[in-house]
Amino acid sequence: MSLAISNETSTLRETHIRSLEKLLNLNQNVDELEKDPNYKSEFPIWKVLIFDKSGSDTISSVMRITELRKHGVTVHMNITSSRQPIADVPAIYFVQPTEENVEYIIDDLSKGLYESAYVCFSSSIPRSLLEKFAELASKTNTSHMINQVYDQYLNYVVLESDFFSLQLPGVFHTIHSPSSDDALIENTIQSTVNRLFSVIVTLGTIPIIRCPQGSAAELVARKLNQRLKDHLMNTKDVFGTLNPKIRPLLILLDRTVDLVPMINHSWTYQALIHDTLNMHLNRVILESVDEGKVSKQSYDLNGSDYFWEANANKPFPEVAENIDEELTRYKNDANEITRRSGASSLEEFNADAFTDSTYLKAAVSLLPELTARKQLLDMHMSIATTILKAIKERHLDDFFQMEDNVTGLNKSAILSCLEDKDKGTPDDKLRFFIIWYLSVDTVPGADLQAYEEALVNNGCSLEALNFVKRVREITKMTMLASSTTRPMANQPGDNIFGGFSSLSSKFTDRFKEAGIGGLENIISGVKNLIPFRKDGTITSIVQSLMDPGSSSVSKQTESYLVFDPKASHASSDPRGMNKRQIFNEAIVCVLGGGNYLEYGNLMDWAKEQNPPKHITYGSTDVQSPSQFMNEMASLS
Amino acid sequence: MANRTNEFFGFIKKGNVDLETLSLRKPKLSNVQDGFLAEAYIIHNTIVHLCTFLEKIRGAYLKGQAVSNVHKLSKPLMESSLEELSKLELNDLQRDEIDHEASTIINSCVQKIGSLQKKLKDKQSQIPKRTGWLQGLKSPEKLTKSETIVAHCSSILWYLQNELSDVSSSLYQLQDLRLRRAQERKTIMSDILHPQQTSDMSSAEIPDSELPNYFSQEQLVQLEQDNDLMLQEFEHTMQQVQETGKSLAEIARLQTEISTHLSIQSTAAEKLYEDAMNVADSITGGNRQLVHAKSRSSRTAKIFFFLFTILGLVLLALDRIV
Numbered sequence: 020m021s022l023a024i025s026n027e028t029s030t031l032r033e034t035h036i037r038s039l040e041k042l043l044n045l046n047q048n049v050d051e052l053e054k055d056p057n058y059k060s061e062f063p064i065w066k067v068l069i070f071d072k073s074g075s076d077t078i079s080s081v082m083r084i085t086e087l088r089k090h091g092v093t094v095h096m097n098i099t100s101s102r103q104p105i106a107d108v109p110a111i112y113f114v115q116p117t118e119e120n121v122e123y124i125i126d127d128l129s130k131g132l133y134e135s136a137y138v139c140f141s142s143s144i145p146r147s148l149l150e151k152f153a154e155l156a157s158k159t160n161t162s163h164m165i166n167q168v169y170d171q172y173l174n175y176v177v178l179e180s181d182f183f184s185l186q187l188p189g190v191f192h193t194i195h196s197p198s199s200d201d202a203l204i205e206n207t208i209q210s211t212v213n214r215l216f217s218v219i220v221t222l223g224t225i226p227i228i229r230c231p232q233g234s235a236a237e238l239v240a241r242k243l244n245q246r247l248k249d250h251l252m253n254t255k256d257v258f259g260t261l262n263p264k265i266r267p268l269l270i271l272l273d274r275t276v277d278l279v280p281m282i283n284h285s286w287t288y289q290a291l292i293h294d295t296l297n298m299h300l301n302r303v304i305l306e307s308v309d310e311g312k313v314s315k316q317s318y319d320l321n322g323s324d325y326f327w328e329a330n331a332n333k334p335f336p337e338v339a340e341n342i343d344e345e346l347t348r349y350k351n352d353a354n355e356i357t358r359r360s361g362a363s364s365l366e367e368f369n370a371d372a373f374t375d376s377t378y379l380k381a382a383v384s385l386l387p388e389l390t391a392r393k394q395l396l397d398m399h400m401s402i403a404t405t406i407l408k409a410i411k412e413r414h415l416d417d418f419f420q421m422e423d424n425v426t427g428l429n430k431s432a433i434l435s436c437l438e439d440k441d442k443g444t445p446d447d448k449l450r451f452f453i454i455w456y457l458s459v460d461t462v463p464g465a466d467l468q469a470y471e472e473a474l475v476n477n478g479c480s481l482e483a484l485n486f487v488k489r490v491r492e493i494t495k496m497t498m499l500a501s502s503t504t505r506p507m508a509n510q511p512g513d514n515i516f517g518g519f520s521s522l523s524s525k526f527t528d529r530f531k532e533a534g535i536g537g538l539e540n541i542i543s544g545v546k547n548l549i550p551f552r553k554d555g556t557i558t559s560i561v562q563s564l565m566d567p568g569s570s571s572v573s574k575q576t577e578s579y580l581v582f583d584p585k586a587s588h589a590s591s592d593p594r595g596m597n598k599r600q601i602f603n604e605a606i607v608c609v610l611g612g613g614n615y616l617e618y619g620n621l622m623d624w625a626k627e628q629n630p631p632k633h634i635t636y637g638s639t640d641v642q643s644p645s646q647f648m649n650e651m652a653s654l655s
Numbered sequence: 656m657a658n659r660t661n662e663f664f665g666f667i668k669k670g671n672v673d674l675e676t677l678s679l680r681k682p683k684l685s686n687v688q689d690g691f692l693a694e695a696y697i698i699h700n701t702i703v704h705l706c707t708f709l710e711k712i713r714g715a716y717l718k719g720q721a722v723s724n725v726h727k728l729s730k731p732l733m734e735s736s737l738e739e740l741s742k743l744e745l746n747d748l749q750r751d752e753i754d755h756e757a758s759t760i761i762n763s764c765v766q767k768i769g770s771l772q773k774k775l776k777d778k779q780s781q782i783p784k785r786t787g788w789l790q791g792l793k794s795p796e797k798l799t800k801s802e803t804i805v806a807h808c809s810s811i812l813w814y815l816q817n818e819l820s821d822v823s824s825s826l827y828q829l830q831d832l833r834l835r836r837a838q839e840r841k842t843i844m845s846d847i848l849h850p851q852q853t854s855d856m857s858s859a860e861i862p863d864s865e866l867p868n869y870f871s872q873e874q875l876v877q878l879e880q881d882n883d884l885m886l887q888e889f890e891h892t893m894q895q896v897q898e899t900g901k902s903l904a905e906i907a908r909l910q911t912e913i914s915t916h917l918s919i920q921s922t923a924a925e926k927l928y929e930d931a932m933n934v935a936d937s938i939t940g941g942n943r944q945l946v947h948a949k950s951r952s953s954r955t956a957k958i959f960f961f962l963f964t965i966l967g968l969v970l971l972a973l974d975r976i977v
Contacts, residue, residue, distance in 0.1 A: 038656065046656070064699060065692070065811055084925065089817065093810035094803060094928060101942060103800040105807050107689045139656075149659060153666030162667045170657040220656075254657065387914060 030180040031635050032322055034221055035173070036081055042113065042139050042171055043068070043090040067110045067133060068095040069102075071120060073174060074113040074141055076186060080176045080300040081321060098123045102132060109135040109166065115174065116144035121152045128161035137167045141174040142213055172217040175637075178301060179289075179331065180322065182618045183637035185214040190639040191274050191611035191647075194235045195490070195654050208235065211639055212242045215608060218637065219247070219269070226269035226606055228582040229564055235610050236271040240582050243269075247584035267604035267633075270564055274611025274638075275490055276497045277556035279457055280620075281612055281647040282450040284418040288338045289331040290615040292320075292402060293643050295409040305405055318398050326399055332619040335406065342399055349392055356385060414442045418451050425458045430466055437473040445478035446645050453487050457494060482652035497556060497575070555620045557607065562624065565602040565632060606635045612647055613638025691771065695811050698767050699818065705760050706822045709829065712753060715745050717832060747895050750833065754902045757826050761909060764819050768812060768916075775808050779927075802931040809924040816920055820913045827906045834899040841896055844889045 041047070045062055068087065070078065075097065078087075087095060096102055098114055110133035114120040128136055144152070149168070156162035176184045193199050193207045219226065228244055230236040274281070285291065292298045296305070304317045320327045326345060330338045410416055421428060421436060433455060437448050452470060456462065471481060487494075554562070562569065563576045607621065618636045625632040642650065745753075782801045 042656075046658075064696070065807075065814065067807070084928075085921065088810055088813055088924070091814060093807040093814075094931070096932070100932075101799070103803045105803065107692050108807070143657065144659065146662075149663060150666045153663055153669075157667055162664075165663070166660075168659045168663040170659055172656055 031183060031218070031222060032081060032177045032180045034223070035177045038171065038173060038221055039078060039082065040090060042169075042173070043087065043092060043111065045109075045111070045137050046139075046167060046169055063109055064091045065093050065108055066091055066137075067105055067108055068092045069098050069110050069112050069114070069127075070095065071098050071114040073115050073186065076176050076300055077141065077173055078113070079302075080178060083319060083321075083323075102127070104130070104132045107134050109133060109137060111137045111139060113139045113141060113171070113173075116140040116142060116148055116170075118148065118151070121148065121155065125152075125155045125159055125161060128156075128164045129159045135164045135166050137169075138165060139167075139169045139171045141171055142217055143170040143172070144168075172220040174217050175214045176300060178641065179615075179618065180328075181622070181633075181635040182615075182641075183218055183635065184613070184641045185211060185218075185608075185637065185639045187211060187214065187639040189650070191650050192653055194273070194611060195275075195486075204235075208238050208242060211239050211610065212246055215239070215243060216246050216250075218606070218608075218635075222267075222606070222635070224265070224267055225251070225584055226267045228269045228271065228584075229576075229579045230271040230582075231273070231276075231579055234273045236273050237580060239610060240271050240580065243271075244582035244584050251584060265604060267606055267635075268564060268602040269606045269608070270561060272557060272560065272607070272609050274609055275494050276560070276609075278487065278490070278494055278651075279454050280555055280557075280617045281614055281642065282453060282644045283616055284415055284422055284447070284450065284644075285616045286334050286416075286419050287332050287616070287619050288335055290619065291335055291406050291410075291415075293615050293641075294645075295406055295413075295415075296402070297643060303402060305401055316401070318402065324395060326395055332622060335403075335410075339403055342396065342403060345392075345396055346400075349389065349396060352385065353389055353393075356389070413444060413447055415447070418443060418447055422451060422454050425455050428455060430469075433470065434473055437470065437477060440477070445474075445480075446648060448477060449474060449479045449481075449483060450644055450648065453484060456484070456487065457491065480652065482655035483648050485655035486651045554624060555617055557609065557617055558620050558624045561605060561607055561621065561634065565605055566628075567599060567601070602632075603630065604633045607637070609636075609638040611638070612640055612642045612650070614641060614643075614647075691774065691808055692811070694767070694771060695815060698764055698771075698815055701760065702764060702815070702818045702822055705757060706818075706825065709757065709822065709825050713829065716750055716753065716829060717836070718744060751898065751902070754826075754830060754899075754906075758902070758906060758909070761819065761823050761826070761906075764815075765909070765913065768815050768819070771808075771815075772812060775805060775812065778808070779805050799931065802927065806924065806927040806931040809920065809927045813917070813920045813924050816913060816917045820910070820917055823906060823910050823913055827903070827910055830899060830903045830906060834896065834903055837892060837896045837899060841889070841892050844885070844892065847885070 045066070047062060084095075092111075093108070094105070098112070098120060110127070112120075112124055114124075124136060124138060127133065152168075153162070156165060174186075176186050178184060187207070187210055190207055190211065193203055225247060228240045230240040285294065289298075292303060296303050298320070301320050302317055303320065304315050306313055306315050308314075320331075322328060326341070330341055333341070417436075421432075433452070436442060436451065442448075443451075452474060471484070474481060474484070560576055564579065609617070613636065621634050621636050625634045778801070782805065
């Protein structure tokens, strides 16, 4: 019953995957299994995995079918689908603890679909429902077919190594809508607390909680604090393997602290994919038209992709160059092998052609790796090509440049952007305008009218802007921190872009080889930009809380409440806390929405610190800019 | 995570269910009914056994000495414990035997998996294609069941091939390490027999014509005998290196074959799984449509019934009037 042992170098994703692997191995200790393969022979190797939608999202964002197979899962199906019996194999159920799911399980066992059941609820099953489950099992004489019942605390999704989503859409709307009643808000807060509790359990840690006063974050903080206290009292061994010295800070914030990152036009690879290709749960679907037929190709971007891990948070031009370098490296390696074997290409490679076992060994081990590398690079090429097209069509580079210097723009510059028919979709223009609107101090009424007219004339609907007007004063108070500017670390001067023309020609050549032509103009038109990285508002807040002496924003965060589940006293007064305490680990959760831009910004800041900080970032839901715009529009 | 199993069975007990016949079950592995699955477990246990043996014998296998004390073991190599095997010292012949035995086991597993593969293909060919109006009359549930079973068996075969690939890769690495060490010894011996020319000639060569001046006749004979012995040993090592090289090449080819099968199996398993899921989805969708249609048709049937009854009554009435 022990949790994953807290290890300060483990990311949330590594710990999350270990928990999932344990689940797939019938909750045996996976480390022991690996040490002694004979240990396996006591338990069934092959099993069927049944999940609901939430279980499916949790698993599919970090594991592929191959990994499931490696752990003995032969078939995986949705609990609501019509399923056939498979004899002599047990079933692992990974579902939410609901009455409906419990009835499905009992129904399956009554029909004898599987040999037995290992039931793993994604969150804690309430005692009353567990009792009902037992009652149903007794009535149907199926209790002897149930081997295990576990609370897995895995009802959230991990997107990147330290980026989680609680998969609760519409939280921003619920909190800020005047029509939300108390019961709805209460349910939303409770769901948020349940899922955030699962994240904390997975991390195996008891954080100190900080949040601003008088906000939804405070409601969540209080409930979570109580939940942690209760859990510590009732199940003492759950957190028993903790290192008591490492206690991270859990920072809870409302989305209204800074709305800008949610709609910013960003230049990093992952933010661009999310914005232009609607990446969802690490999956991207690209449409291509071939001789009139539209075909869809889906790609997974996850931790096993070495190129993605290295380039996700890098600016797009740098990523393009890196793709080029990797392709060159691949070609050199492939040529080396084919040269030695005498084959003209890897497809004709024949192991028998080698007489020297040294080369044979190198070739045999390299061949699968080369094939996998080629597939990966082809995928990134396709993705990069699609992004380039979107940048060209929507002039995303112009928007990015303007938003980077948004306070320096005058009325004519803004109007010319809004009225330019070729530049961006109406959504892009509205996003840009809202960012400017939130960044400046005052806007004369006549000017605002002119802007609104220009927006309407260009197809924009002003609902999102109307909402922003309402919350502008609140947001502007907390956005003070976002004007801090720091140069990006290790920037190699102009070297990266000194050879932009060679970059564009190399990249064009690759596209030609890949059969994609006519993109010279696209690349030459795309501006070459590496921004100075600014600390986002949330990054500044996190800095001031983790390292109080170093930040100018400390005054704003001094009044944040403090909750310590381990403390015997019930006070939330920040004055009781040691103001000089420095934290090296933090969990940041934003209620109402999060995105890759903020995540990337936090990660960059954390890496630069000495010693480097470890930050886990997440939110109730991860939304693309257009999704968040729709949510704001629904609140007008 | 938190284990709620005891709490669950506590509730079961409260419901007056006899818990004595209902212990926290160990999964049933001994009496697997399905022949395919039973055979798969046998293959799996063989592979695990071989894998464990290779881990235990690794130390003795890679040791440089060539002394044999295998007769001291009371049991066959494969059955011996880690402690016994770690004290063992093997000669090259025994190492070759281990290679041969391991390769034989791997080959037999490849063949057994091949025969399971054939059984699966036969099963798959018996699934009728979902084309033609006649197929629509056959039970869709039966079709889905067959496809699900085929997808399930295909994943089992993938697992076995993956496991086999890992163990053959371990064997390959062991042999490769042995070969490299043998080659290193060969290089050292080669250096001894043919030392490099140095600029400082003081301790180096003595011309052959002047040898009798430096050594007595007996010493010369002794040196020649030593030289011959070293040459023989060198040639023997060369032979061993070549033999190991051959078995290495063989295991590499086996490894390539298994990897190819694995990648084909992966593609086939994914396709089978997708087919099974598509059919299952179609069945679910079709069932929903049937339920809707049933409710619609029952209403329609009632309407028609009343309509015809009324028409019949009207006709009767008209007939009477007329």
